[in-house]
Amino acid sequence: xxxxxxxxxxxxxxxxxxxxxxxxxxxxxxxxxxxxxxxxxxxxxxxxxxxxxxxxxxxxxxxxxxxxxxxxxxxxxxxxxxxxxxxxxxxxxxxxxxxxxxxxxxxxxxxxxxxxxxxxxxxxxxxxxxxxxxxxxxxxxxxxxxxxxxxxxxxxxxxxxxxxxxxxx
Amino acid sequence: xxxxxxxxxxxxxxxxxxxxxxxxxxxxxxxxxxxxxxxxxxxxxxxxxxxxxxxxxxxxxxxxxxxxxxxxxxxxxxxxxxxxxxxxxxxxxxxxxxxxxxxxxxxxxxxxxxxxxxxxxxxxxxxxxxxxxxxxxxxxxxxxxxxxxxxxxxxxxxxxxxxxxxxxxxxxxxxxxxxxxxxxxxxxxxxxxxxxxxxxxxxxx
Numbered sequence: 001x002x003x004x005x006x007x008x009x010x011x012x013x014x015x016x017x018x019x020x021x022x023x024x025x026x027x028x029x030x031x032x033x034x035x036x037x038x039x040x041x042x043x044x045x046x047x048x049x050x051x052x053x054x055x056x057x058x059x060x061x062x063x064x065x066x067x068x069x070x071x072x073x074x075x076x077x078x079x080x081x082x083x084x085x086x087x088x089x090x091x092x093x094x095x096x097x098x099x100x101x102x103x104x105x106x107x108x109x110x111x112x113x114x115x116x117x118x119x120x121x122x123x124x125x126x127x128x129x130x131x132x133x134x135x136x137x138x139x140x141x142x143x144x145x146x147x148x149x150x151x152x153x154x155x156x157x158x159x160x161x162x163x164x165x166x167x168x169x
Numbered sequence: 170x171x172x173x174x175x176x177x178x179x180x181x182x183x184x185x186x187x188x189x190x191x192x193x194x195x196x197x198x199x200x201x202x203x204x205x206x207x208x209x210x211x212x213x214x215x216x217x218x219x220x221x222x223x224x225x226x227x228x229x230x231x232x233x234x235x236x237x238x239x240x241x242x243x244x245x246x247x248x249x250x251x252x253x254x255x256x257x258x259x260x261x262x263x264x265x266x267x268x269x270x271x272x273x274x275x276x277x278x279x280x281x282x283x284x285x286x287x288x289x290x291x292x293x294x295x296x297x298x299x300x301x302x303x304x305x306x307x308x309x310x311x312x313x314x315x316x317x318x319x320x321x322x323x324x325x326x327x328x329x330x331x332x333x334x335x336x337x338x339x340x341x342x343x344x345x346x347x348x349x350x351x352x353x354x355x356x357x358x359x360x361x362x363x364x365x366x367x368x369x370x371x372x373x374x
Contacts, residue, residue, distance in 0.1 A: 002327045006307065010224060013233065022231035031226025034274070035219030039211050045172075047207040052179040054203025059183035060190035091171040101210050101314055109320035118315055118326050122308030123333035128171060130301040135293075137281040143294035145348030150301040153341025157302065160336035164329040 045094035053102055056084075078162045081113045085120055086158050090127040090151065097121065112165055119161040124154050213317030214310070221309040225272050238266040248299075248342070249292040257286035261296060268304040276300075291349050298345045302338045306331075 017024050056062050062084060070080035078086075085103060088095040100121045107113040127150045135142040187193045228234045241262050245252070252258050260283035267276035280300055287293045308330055315323035 002325050003322055005327060006312075006324050009307070013224060013227060016233060017227050017231035020231045020233075022227070024227060024231075027227040027230040028223035030230075031223035032219040034226060035222030036215070038222060038274075039215050039218055043207065043211050046211060047204050048176070050207040050210070051200045051203035052176055052183075054199040054206070055183045055196050056179045058195045058199035059187035059192055061179075061182045061186035064186060088175060091175060095172065095175055097310070097314070098207070100311075101318070104314060104318050109315045109318040109323075114315075114318070115326060115329070118311050119329045119333050121314070122305070122311040122326065122330040123303050123337060125301045125303045127301040131297055133277065134280055134284045134297045134300060138284040138287065138293050140288065140290055140293060142297060143290045143349055145345055146294040146297045149294070149298050149341050149345035149348055152344045153298065153302040153337040156340035157333055157337030160333040161329065164332045168329050168332075169325075 042094050042097070045092075046098050049092075049095050049098040050102070053084075053098055057102065076159050076162075077166070078158055079113050079116055081107065082117050082120060082158075082162075085117055089120065089124055090154055092129065093126045096126070112169070115169060116162050116165045119165055120158055123161060124157045127151060127154055210314075210317065214313040217313035217316055217323075218310065221271075221307075221313070225270060228270060229272065229275070234266055234270060234272070237269070238262045241265055249289075249295045251289040252292045253286055253288040257283060257288070260286055264296070265299065265304065268300065269306050271305045271307060271309055294345055294349060295342070298341045299338070302341045303334055304338065305334075 014024055017027070066080050066083050069083045073080045073083060081103060085096060085099045088099055100117050103117040104114040107117075109115075109118070127147075131142075131147055131150065135146070183196065187196055238259075239262075242258065245258065245261055245265060249261065252261060260279055264276055264279035264283050267273075267279055280296065283296060284293060287296060307324075307327070311326070311330075312323040315326070
C-alpha cells in the first residue's frame with residue numbers, strides 16, 4: 001500500500017498542476033536545482049560530523065556510551081543502538097542525519113534498528129535549534145513551558161518510534 | 170553553539186577511550202574514512218532530494234500549497250486562540266503548511282515572521298512546540314537516506330512515521346496545555362531587545 005502513496009502523490013500533483021495551467025516541467029527542474037543547493041548546504045556539516053562520528057565509533061567510545069545507557073532504554077523498549085541518535089537529535093539536524101546514516105548503514109535499512117533510527121529521524125525535530133530561532137524572533141517573551149513540553153514530545157516520539165517499528169514490521 | 174560542544178565531546182572522548190581500548194592507531198584512518206563517507210552519502214541521496222525538491226517547488230508554483238493553507242485556517246484558530254491579527258494568522262498557516270509539505274526553506278521564514286507578530290505568550294509557545302515536533306507528512310530526506318542504503322521500499326516507514334509523529338505532537342501539545350495552565354504573559358524577550366542579527370547567518374545546523 002505504502003509503495004503506492006508516493007507515486008500517487010507525484011502523479012496527482014502533476015495532473016492538478018497541469019490542470020491549473022502551470023509549467024510543470026520547468027517548476028520540477030527549478031525545484032531540482034533547489035535540491036542541489038540543499039545538498040551543497042548540508043554537505044560541509046556532514047563531512048565534519050561524519051569524520052568525528054567515525055572516530056567516536058572506532059575508538060570504542062560509542063560502545064561504552066551505549067552500554068552505559070542501555071538499561072534505561074531497555075526499560076522503555078528503545079533499542080540501545082539508537083542512543084547516539086537520540087542524544088544529538090534535539091541539537092542538530094545534520095548531526096542527526098549523519099549519526100542516523102551511520103546506524104542505518106551499520107545495521108541495514110530494513111533491520112529493526114535501522115528502521116527505528118529512520119522513524120526517529122523522520123518524526124522528530126531539532127528542538128533546541130527551533131526553539132532558539134523562533135523565540136529570538138519573537139517580540140514577546142516565550143512561555144516557560146515551551147522547552148519542557150517540546151522535550152516531552154521528543155521523548156514520547158523516541159518511545160513511539162521503537163514501539164511502532166516493533167508493532168508494524 | 171551546541172555543535173562546538175558536540176564536536177569537541179566526540180573527539181576528546183574518542184581520544185581518551187582509544188587509549189584504554191588500544192585502538193589509538195585506528196583513529197587517523199577513521200577520520201579520513203568518515204569524511205569520505207560523507208561524499209558517498211550526499212551523492213547517493215542527491216537524486217532523491219532533487220526529485221523531491223522539484224515536486225515541492227511545483228506544489229508552491231501552482232498554488233496547491235496556498236490552497237492547503239486556506240483549508241488549515243480553522244484548525245489553527247482552534248489550536249491557538251488569541252493568536253493576534255490577520256497577518257499573524259496567515260503567517261502561522263503558511264508555516265504549518267510548509268511544515269506539513271516538508272518545505273523546510275519556506276517554513277522557517279514564515280515561522281519567524283509569525284513569531285514576531287504573535288502577541289500572546291501561550292500562542293507563541295504553541296507555535297514553537299508545534300514547530301519542534303515534526304509535522305512532515307512525507308519524510309523525504311529519510312526516504313532518500315534509506316534508498317541510498319539499499320532499501321527496496323524506502324517509503325515503507327510511512328505508517329510508523331505518521332503514528333510516531335501523532336504521538337509526539339499530541340504529547341507535546343498536551344503537556345504545553347497542562348504546563349501553561351497557570352502561566353501569565355511576559356514582557357519583551359531579551360533577544361528581541363538586542364535586535365537579532367544572528368538570524369541572517371548561515372546555520373550549519
